[in-house]
Amino acid sequence: MQLPAWQTALAEAFNDPQSLLSYLQLKPENLAERQLAQHQFSLKVPRHYAELMAKGDPHDPLLRQILPGGEELVDRAGFIDDPVGDLQAKQQPGLLHKYQGRVLILTTGACGVHCRYCFRRHYPYQNGTATPAQWQSILDTIRNQSSIQEVILSGGDPLMIHDPRLAKMVAELRALPQLKRLRLHSRLPVVLPQRITPELLELLSSNRLQSIMVVHTNHPNELSPALAEACEKMRSAGITLLNQSVLLKGVNDDAETLVRLSEGLFEIGVLPYYLHLLDRVTGAGHFEVESNRIESLKAQLLQQLPGYLVPRMVREIAGEASKTPV
Ligand SMILES: *Cc1c(COP(=O)(O)O)cnc(C)c1O
Numbered sequence: 001m002q003l004p005a006w007q008t009a010l011a012e013a014f015n016d017p018q019s020l021l022s023y024l025q026l027k028p029e030n031l032a033e034r035q036l037a038q039h040q041f042s043l044k045v046p047r048h049y050a051e052l053m054a055k056g057d058p059h060d061p062l063l064r065q066i067l068p069g070g071e072e073l074v075d076r077a078g079f080i081d082d083p084v085g086d087l088q089a090k091q092q093p094g095l096l097h098k099y100q101g102r103v104l105i106l107t108t109g110a111c112g113v114h115c116r117y118c119f120r121r122h123y124p125y126q127n128g129t130a131t132p133a134q135w136q137s138i139l140d141t142i143r144n145q146s147s148i149q150e151v152i153l154s155g156g157d158p159l160m161i162h163d164p165r166l167a168k169m170v171a172e173l174r175a176l177p178q179l180k181r182l183r184l185h186s187r188l189p190v191v192l193p194q195r196i197t198p199e200l201l202e203l204l205s206s207n208r209l210q211s212i213m214v215v216h217t218n219h220p221n222e223l224s225p226a227l228a229e230a231c232e233k234m235r236s237a238g239i240t241l242l243n244q245s246v247l248l249k250g251v252n253d254d255a256e257t258l259v260r261l262s263e264g265l266f267e268i269g270v271l272p273y274y275l276h277l278l279d280r281v282t283g284a285g286h287f288e289v290e291s292n293r294i295e296s297l298k299a300q301l302l303q304q305l306p307g308y309l310v311p312r313m314v315r316e317i318a319g320e321a322s323k324t325p326v
């Protein structure tokens with residue numbers, strides 16, 4: 001059987017710093033520390049995403065998001081392995097129920113790209129992900145709680161699951177009468193736009209549930225023509241498109257970049273939803289933005305953008321009943 005194009009592209013993703021640096025015409029520097037950082041969380045970058053980076057620029061904002069480096073090995077006070085309390089909130093394997101009316105399913109541990117700032121970089125996915133066997137008990141749990149109206153497929157990245165299995169999962173969710181909405185959080189439309197297959201569009205739209213796709217972009221350079229095309233297809237299929245970003249030092253911590261991101265997203269039919277402050281996860285301290293700078297950015301965004309293009313700035317605090325506005 002022939003693999004879908006997106007799976008072939010994933011198999012060809014960069015997986016070591018040296019070949020990525022050489023592709024970008026950068027000096028292969030600090031490879032020993034990069035290897036050490038790789039042991040904690042490996043490098044993974046589809047070629048499409050690498051093509052959006054500037055050749056010869058070691059400070060490229062997309063490169064900074066994915067290149068392992070020695071700064072990750074520095075211990076920082078307050079940075080821990082499970083900053084958002086996922087392990088504590090875990091009711092049953094693969095299911096997180098922290099907020100009223102919506103549950104989050106950890107469908108897979110796999111991602112199409114490895115983001116160095118990711119709060120799940122230390123998450124023990126082996127026991128935290130829904131296996132097909134656990135899936136049935138997740139469905140039972142949802143069925144027995146009539147207050148749950150929305151299911152969020154997350155991970156990892158739910159679009160790493162191939163379409164036939166995803167179609168089966170969605171069909172089973174659709175059969176739960178109290179569910180109204182199905183939300184997916186994914187970075188694949190950004191790093192691998194060919195993932196938006198006709199089969200995926202079909203399974204998300206031929207369906208009584210309202211579908212929402214929360215894409216995850218952090219910088220306007222990520223808004224490629226291929227992403228615009230994928231978004232156009234999703235919109236035509238009736239899927240509501242939102243974006244979430246993480247505020248990252250050296251990537252998007254200036255008003256000009258964030259304004260361009262919001263405007264660029266709107267041009268391709270995506271509304272800014274959340275701008276998350278960094279989760280204080282071990283190894284990501286070099287991405288943290290100082291609090292006075294955060295305040296000033298917030299004021300500038302309010303001033304420079306129409307209200308509907310200002311993302312809600314939030315932080316996730318373990319044990320809280322929602323994301324916490326900043
Ligand atoms: C972030 C999150 C949600 C979604 O929260 P919204 O404010 O609805 O976007 C739901 N469940 C969990 C466990 C979450 O971490």
Ligand code: SF4
Pocket residue numbers: 110111112113114115118119120155156157187
């Ligand atoms: S795609 Fe999302 S879950 Fe996966 S590494 Fe990046 S931020 Fe983390």
